[in-house]
Amino acid sequence: xxxxxxxxxxxxxxxxxxxxxxxxxxxxxxxxxxxxxxxxxxxxxxxxxxxxxxxxxxxxxxxxxxxxxxxxxxxxxxxxxxxxxxxxxxxxxxxxxxxxxxxxxxxxxxxxxxxxxxxxxxxxxxxxxxxxxxxxxxxxxxxxxxxxxxxxxxxxxxxxxxxxxxxxxxxxxxxxxxxxxxxxxxxxxxxxxxxxxxxxxxxxxxxxxxxxxxxxxxxxxxxxxxxxxxxxxxxxxxxxxxxxxxxxxxxxxxxxxxxxxxxxxxxxxxxxxxxxxxxxxxxxxx
Amino acid sequence: xxxxxxxxxxxxxxxxxxxxxxxxxxxxxxxxxxxxxxxxxxxxxxxxxxxxxxxxxxxxxxxxxxxxxxxxxxxxxxxxxxxxxxxxxxxxxxxxxxxxxxxxxxxxxxxxxxxxxxxxxxxxxxxxxxxxxxxxxxxxxxxxxxxxxxxxxxxxxxxxxxxxxxxxxxxxxxxxxxxxxxxxxxxxxxxxxxxxxxxxxxxxxxxxxxxxxxxxxxxxxxxxxxxxxxxxxxxxxxxxxxxxxxxxxxxxxxxxxxxxxxxxxxxxxxxxxxxxxxxxxxxxxxxxxxxxx
Numbered sequence: 399x400x401x402x403x404x405x406x407x408x409x410x411x412x413x414x415x416x417x418x419x420x421x422x423x424x425x426x427x428x429x430x431x432x433x434x435x436x437x438x439x440x441x442x443x444x445x446x447x448x449x450x451x452x453x454x455x456x457x458x459x460x461x462x463x464x465x466x467x468x469x470x471x472x473x474x475x476x477x478x479x480x481x482x483x484x485x486x487x488x489x490x491x492x493x494x495x496x497x498x499x500x501x502x503x504x505x506x507x508x509x510x511x512x513x514x515x516x517x518x519x520x521x522x523x524x525x526x527x528x529x530x531x532x533x534x535x536x537x538x539x540x541x542x543x544x545x546x547x548x549x550x551x552x553x554x555x556x557x558x559x560x561x562x563x564x565x566x567x568x569x570x571x572x573x574x575x576x577x578x579x580x581x582x583x584x585x586x587x588x589x590x591x592x593x594x595x596x597x598x599x600x601x602x603x604x605x606x607x608x609x610x611x612x613x614x615x616x617x618x619x620x621x622x623x624x625x626x627x628x629x630x631x632x633x634x635x636x637x638x639x640x641x642x643x644x645x646x647x648x649x650x651x652x653x654x655x656x657x658x659x660x661x662x663x664x665x666x667x668x669x670x671x672x673x674x675x676x677x678x679x680x681x682x683x684x
Numbered sequence: 685x686x687x688x689x690x691x692x693x694x695x696x697x698x699x700x701x702x703x704x705x706x707x708x709x710x711x712x713x714x715x716x717x718x719x720x721x722x723x724x725x726x727x728x729x730x731x732x733x734x735x736x737x738x739x740x741x742x743x744x745x746x747x748x749x750x751x752x753x754x755x756x757x758x759x760x761x762x763x764x765x766x767x768x769x770x771x772x773x774x775x776x777x778x779x780x781x782x783x784x785x786x787x788x789x790x791x792x793x794x795x796x797x798x799x800x801x802x803x804x805x806x807x808x809x810x811x812x813x814x815x816x817x818x819x820x821x822x823x824x825x826x827x828x829x830x831x832x833x834x835x836x837x838x839x840x841x842x843x844x845x846x847x848x849x850x851x852x853x854x855x856x857x858x859x860x861x862x863x864x865x866x867x868x869x870x871x872x873x874x875x876x877x878x879x880x881x882x883x884x885x886x887x888x889x890x891x892x893x894x895x896x897x898x899x900x901x902x903x904x905x906x907x908x909x910x911x912x913x914x915x916x917x918x919x920x921x922x923x924x925x926x927x928x929x930x931x932x933x934x935x936x937x938x939x940x941x942x943x944x945x946x947x948x949x950x951x952x953x954x955x956x957x958x959x960x961x962x963x964x965x966x967x968x969x970x971x972x973x974x975x976x977x
Contacts, residue, residue: 446830468832472832478827480823484706
């Protein structure tokens with residue numbers, strides 16, 4: 399369990415995080431969403447004890463990142479936006495080095511991660527020659543090397559191609575399901591988050607705007623639904639057209655009526671995906 | 685489990701050694717860094733004494749009494765050597781056949797001593813600046829900070845990665861110098877003249893203590909600045925006075941003997957300890973990134 403209690407972090411006169419409180423349940427995949435400069439990276443650094451909050455407390459499984467830093471860092475696997483790889487070393491040498499820092503046997507675990515993250519093709523090349531996606535994958539392997547119980551990922555799919563993105567997200571989901579690893583993902587790519595996260599925390603300019611599951615957020619922020627229908631001849635319209643529904647409760651009746659009165663091929667809600675929720679929250683909470 | 689893994693695997697020293705090894709491998713791979721550092725010792729430890737001895741053997745000595753003046757105006761040096769040198773040195777110089785031999789002996793066993801302080805100081809400051817500030821510059825420091833290692837382990841690993849190569853380079857040049865001097869000057873003195881006993885405390889106490897001071901001072905600077913260039917330039921500000929002080933005294937230290945060298949080493953060790961204390965206070969984990977926001 400990760401707990402933030404009224405945490406404030408300032409850099410000079412700039413406030414990066416203000417009065418932030420949140421709980422991240424063990425075994426959940428939580429999405430941390432917000433525009434650039436919202437304080438997501440600060441939050442990850444605070445969790446690892448790399449920064450000291452001016453006010454408030456943070457705990458990871460009851461441990462303080464400042465007082466029990468090494469124990470907290472042992473539990474957390476962190477991938478930052480900069481993968482921080484040694485470019486003159488091969489991928490394997492990078493992983494071996496970190497295994498030494500954690501004091502764990504390397505070879506077997508490296509093979510295992512290389513299988514899962516498809517690293518074999520480039521593992522023995524200097525990381526300076528890697529593409530962004532390769533670096534990201536190796537960075538992920540590094541974050542997971544010591545089998546952490548908490549994964550903190552800053553933009554884990556940034557720079558990955560669609561295949562790479564699907565692989566990484568699939569792996570995170572499996573890891574979460576099988577080993578119960580708690581995952582916190584910071585990302586802008588909302589459509590990707592929607593497929594993996596069970597909860598979301600919205601952050602803007604260091605302030606938590608709202609949090610909840612996607613359904614909770616929908617019911618809180620989506621006032622009326624825009625539904626795209628594809629039908630032949632309904633109320634004088636054909637092909638694709640958009641109708642409004644005042645609430646989710648009205649939806650079954652609307653669709654039933656459309657199906658009864660025309661040939662209905664498809665009905666699709668346009669404005670209740672994570673992205674729509676995100677923009678609605680930003681509009682309402684600012 | 686391989687031998688390497690065994691070494692690194694268990695103890696608190698494991699991560700320290702892993703960091704030191706990683707940095708020393710990076711140093712080995714970076715030719716533009718170690719090549720210039722190799723040239724200075726080669727010139728001072730090999731070429732320079734070889735030229736000096738050759739000039740004496742093949743130009744000054746065959747000319748007999750005229751030879752001394754061929755080496756330039758050495759009156760001052762000669763007077764210094766014959767009048768104000770300590771009794772031990774006088775005793776070493778007295779049985780030598782002539783003034784030329786005395787000057788050569790003095791130059792080879794005393795005057796060139798400062799370079800054995802210059803070499804570790806130079807190497808230590810370059811390697812340290814590169815390893816710490818370079819890590820910041822290449823944005824790999826943050827990754828290290830996320831690992832479960834204490835700042836002491838990190839600092840110690842970094843310090844070792846500069847200390848060991850710097851000392852290795854110094855002892856290597858010492859060996860080279862000894863071989864060049866003894867083999868080329870053997871016909872002149874009919875025996876081995878280098879090193880004299882006084883070199884023992886110089887190399888084993890003063891040099892390591894001085895190297896530690898420079899490593900720690902450069903590390904403190906590196907922690908405060910953004911990049912390698914800046915660290916290296918600022919490092920020069922520290923290194924030059926230390927060099928001027930210590931290097932300038934090296935010949936004097938040899939002349940004064942082991943007591944003075946013990947004192948010097950102790951003073952340097954004290955400075956190193958003070959630097960280490962401030963490094964540990966200043967380099968707290970949560971302060972490293974504070975400025976980066």
